[in-house]
Amino acid sequence: MFDIRKFGAYISKLRKDSDMTQSMLADKLNLTRQSVSSYENGESFPDISILVLIAKEFGVTIDELIKSGGPTVTEEILLKAEAKNPDIPREIFKSPDIPKEILNIAPLLKPSVLEKVAKGFKKHNIDISGLITLTEYLKDETFIELLENADFDILDKNIVEKFMPVLDDVSKNNLFEKIIDGEIDYHFLEIYLPYVDSYYIQSQLEAAVLAGTIPWDALRIAGEAQFKKWETEHKERLDAGWVGFNE
Numbered sequence: 001m002f003d004i005r006k007f008g009a010y011i012s013k014l015r016k017d018s019d020m021t022q023s024m025l026a027d028k029l030n031l032t033r034q035s036v037s038s039y040e041n042g043e044s045f046p047d048i049s050i051l052v053l054i055a056k057e058f059g060v061t062i063d064e065l066i067k068s069g070g071p072t073v074t075e076e077i078l079l080k081a082e083a084k085n086p087d088i089p090r091e092i093f094k095s096p097d098i099p100k101e102i103l104n105i106a107p108l109l110k111p112s113v114l115e116k117v118a119k120g121f122k123k124h125n126i127d128i129s130g131l132i133t134l135t136e137y138l139k140d141e142t143f144i145e146l147l148e149n150a151d152f153d154i155l156d157k158n159i160v161e162k163f164m165p166v167l168d169d170v171s172k173n174n175l176f177e178k179i180i181d182g183e184i185d186y187h188f189l190e191i192y193l194p195y196v197d198s199y200y201i202q203s204q205l206e207a208a209v210l211a212g213t214i215p216w217d218a219l220r221i222a223g224e225a226q227f228k229k230w231e232t233e234h235k236e237r238l239d240a241g242w243v244g245f246n247e
Contacts, residue, residue: 001070001071001072001075001101001104002069002070002071002072002075002076002079002104002105002108003042003069003070004042004045004069004108005041005042006042006068006069006070007042007045007065007066007068007069008039008040008041008042008043009040009042009068010065010068010069011036011039011040011054011065011068012040014054014058014060015036015040015058018057018058022036022037022040023036025057028053028057029050029053029054029057031050045107045108051065062080063080066079066080071105072097072101073092073095074092074095074097074098074101075101075104075105077089077092078092078101078102078105078109078113078117079105079108079109081109081113081116088113088116088117088120090120092120093120093121102114102117160175160188160191160192161191164191164192164194164195165195167195172192172195172196175188175192176192176196176201176204179192179214180204180205180207180208180213180214181208181213182208182213182214186214186215186217186218186221187221189218189221189222189225190221190225193221193222193225193226194225194228194229198222198225198226198229199226201222202222205218205219205222206219
C-alpha cells in the first residue's frame with residue numbers, strides 16, 4: 001500500500017543529499033517552508049505541478065518519486081494518472097483489492113481522477129457499499145450517478161441516506177421507480193419518503209402493491225412516513241406560535 005510517509009522521507013533524503021534546507025527547497029519550488037515540511041512529514045501530497053518541479057530539481061523521474069512510497073500496482077497506476085492524466089486502464093478493476101486501494105489514496109487524488117475511477121466501478125459492477133468515505137472526495141453528481149447504478153441488494157443504506165438530501169428530482173424518481181418495480185428492497189422507502197411528498201406517490205405505491213411487485217407492508221411504511229411528516233410540520237407550527245383554526 002502506498003505510504004505517504006515513505007514518500008515524504010524520500011523527498012527529505014533527496015533534499016539533504018543536495019545539502020539544502022527546507023527553506024532553500026521551498027524557494028526553488030515557490031512554496032513556503034511549511035509546505036515542504038508537510039510533504040516531508042507525510043502530512044500532505046504535492047500537486048502534480050510541484051511533483052514535476054521536485055523531479056526536475058533532483059534529477060529523478062516522477063515514476064521514481066511515486067515508487068518511493070511503495071505503492072501497489074493499482075495505486076501506482078492511479079497516482080500516475082494523477083500526474084499524467086491518461087485514461088484509467090480497465091485492467092485495474094479486475095483487482096479484488098481495488099476498493100481498499102482506492103480508499104488508501106483517495107485523499108491524494110483529484111476529483112477528476114476519482115470520477116474516472118467511479119465510472120469504472122459503474123462499468124464493472126463493483127460493489128461500492130464499503131466506499132462511503134469516498135463521498136468527501138467525489139463530486140456529488142459523480143457519486144449520485146454511481147449510486148443510481150449500484151446493486152441495492154448489497155448497498156449500505158447509509159450511502160443512500162447520506163445522499164438523499166442532494167439527489168435531484170430525476171434521481172429521486174429513478175430511485176422510486178426501482179422500488180415500485182421491485183428492483184430495490186421496499187424498505188428503502190424508509191429513507192426515500194422523508195425527502196418527497198408522500199401524498200403524491202401514494203397512488204403509485206398502491207398500484208404497485210396491487211400488482212404484487214411490492215408487499216402490502218410498503219403501505220404501512222408510507223403511512224408512518226406521512227404521520228411523522230405531519231408531526232414534524234405540526235411541531236414547527238407550534239414552535240412558531242401559529243395554530244390553525246382547526247387545531
